[in-house]
Amino acid sequence: MNYLLIEQADFRNQLKPFTFTRPISEIRVGILTIREKWETHLESNVSHISTPELSEKYPAKRDARNILINSSVCPNPDLVKAIQLGASLKKDGVLICAAATEEEIDFFNPSQKLEEAAEYDGDITMITQSWHIFQKNAAEIRSDFDVITKGRNTQHVNDPHTRVYGEKNIFIEEGASIKAAILNAENGPIYIGKNAQIHEGAIIKGPFAMLDNSHVNMGAKIKGDSTIGPFCKVGGEVSNSVFFGYSSKGHDGFIGNSVVGEWCNLGADTNTSNLKNNYANVKLWDYAKGGFKDTGLQFCGLMMGDHSKCGINTMFNTGTVVGVSANIFGGGFPRNFIPSFAWGGSAGFSTFQLKKAFEVAEKVMERRDKELNEVEQKILTTHFEESKADRFWEK
Structure with a gap:
């Protein structure tokens, strides 16, 4: 079966500015992007059907038999089992998935499929508003952590000057470096990606995820419920915020209940009000x-789209x-x-x-x-x- 992620237009509008430059399913929430979550659960490659300007970067792969999945929906084991049966499903007036032949894709009618779909009685997580990205991040970190670490062995903290709490809830990928830090995973898991670096004096509380090749800078305070995507550099004080990837907040300053896209830079002592x-x-x-x-x-x-920057001492209102x-x-x-x-x-x-x-x-x-x-x-x-x-x- 071929799996395609499709978008609901009103959800796409509600998730701007992040969906100006990516499909909904390339949004990172938890450890993985929504597409990566589906690929992990389905053990299959998944492609997108998105807007014309994004189709060249994110091409759709079509087959004779396809299952179209609402890209705002995050997978869980029970939902995946139901989808793999091939039936059309809906939840509270939202189409979750539907089967379609290659010819039917171009003339796909969500309203018609919604009428035909069976009501799914399980729980689902949907990302339909920009603030859902940080609001549901902690739960998605826990969910992703369970899936991607199952049956695998973690690297261990060998640095004698690092203090660890709740070690069983910490997973460290190969090549990661941790020096003289405090990791507290008693209230939620901590995931450290490949070749990531946590520098001296950093304090991190779970749930927390940092992806491959990212840095948590010296003396940083990460209060939890936060994700740092790949190739980021983050310092200062961070609370319940998501950095998609390739972005930097390298210096002191506070960011909370916020989402930062890719290729962004926050100047030294940038502060965001969250209340x-x-x-x-x-x-x-x-x-x-x-x-x-x-x-x-x-x-x-703060909700900051891709490629945006701010100078030193910038003050963002709530x-x-x-x-x-x-x-x-x-x-x-x-x-x-x-x-x-x-x-x-x-x-x-x-x-x-x-x-x-x-x-x-x-x-x-x-x-x-x-x-x-x-x-x-x-x-x-x-x-x-x-x-x-x-x-x-x-x-």
């Missing part, structure tokens, strides 16, 4: 609505959304919604022109032995044109 002074619910920018939406959450920090390839700097609090390709801060914005954005992205990606190829440039170019409507200073 309003009046303790009211946090509102986040809704791209589909073109206005702010009540999250129902008391704690919510519930700030930053688009793709924005560059924020200067004193004071910038506004709560910063569109893609914005250049500036509280004093005002101009447009970060595409040529300049490419120049920065090329230099940043070279540092991780990656290339800003034509496919990546096409994705950013398409988004630059589409995001003009958000750039209020151009009107």
Whole structure:
């Protein structure tokens, strides 16, 4: 059976700015991306059906017999068993999966399949809002940890100056280095990826995951429920936040209840507010609505899209959304919604022109032995044109 992850349009809009540059299933929540979760559970390669501008980077593999799975749904063992039977399933008015021939894919009608689908009576986890990424991260770390460490042997902490609590809940991949740190996994697992490095004086509390080749810098305080994706460098104070990968917050400063995309950099002493002074619910920018939406959450920090950067001493207000390839700097609090390709801060914005954005992205990606190829440039170019409507200073 061939498995394809498909997107629900309203969920895709609700997960912006992260879905401007990736399919929903490439979002990292827990240890793995949603696609990686399905591949691990199904023991099979899984591809995407996404928007036209992303199809070249994320091509769909089609076969005579296919199962289409809602890419906002995270797998669990019971759900996987039900899906492998080939039936169409739904949950609370949302289509979970449906079978389709190769010819049917182009004319796939979710509404029709929803009517035909059987109600799934088990529990499911869905990522349909941007804040779900950090809100459900702890539970997904636990779930992923159980799956990817089952039957495997961990490397051990050999450093005599590192203190470990709840050692049975810690899994360390080959090549990882831990020096004079404190690891507390009593309240949740800690996963350390291949060749990852935890530097002197770092304090880490689980649930926590750091992926391959990432660094937790000296003296960092990681309060738990957090994920650091591959090739990241993170320092300072971090609480219930997710870094997708290839991003840096190398210095002191606080980030909490936040999500940071790929190829981002937070300057020294950047701080994010995650709680309003009046303790009211946090509102986040809704791209589909073109206005702010009540999250129902008391704690919510920063949502930063790919390739965005901020200068030293940047102060982000509670519930700030930053688009793709924005560059924020200067004193004071910038506004709560910063569109893609914005250049500036509280004093005002101009447009970060595409040529300049490419120049920065090329230099940043070279540092991780990656290339800003034509496919990546096409994705950013398409988004630059589409995001003009958000750039209020151009009107």
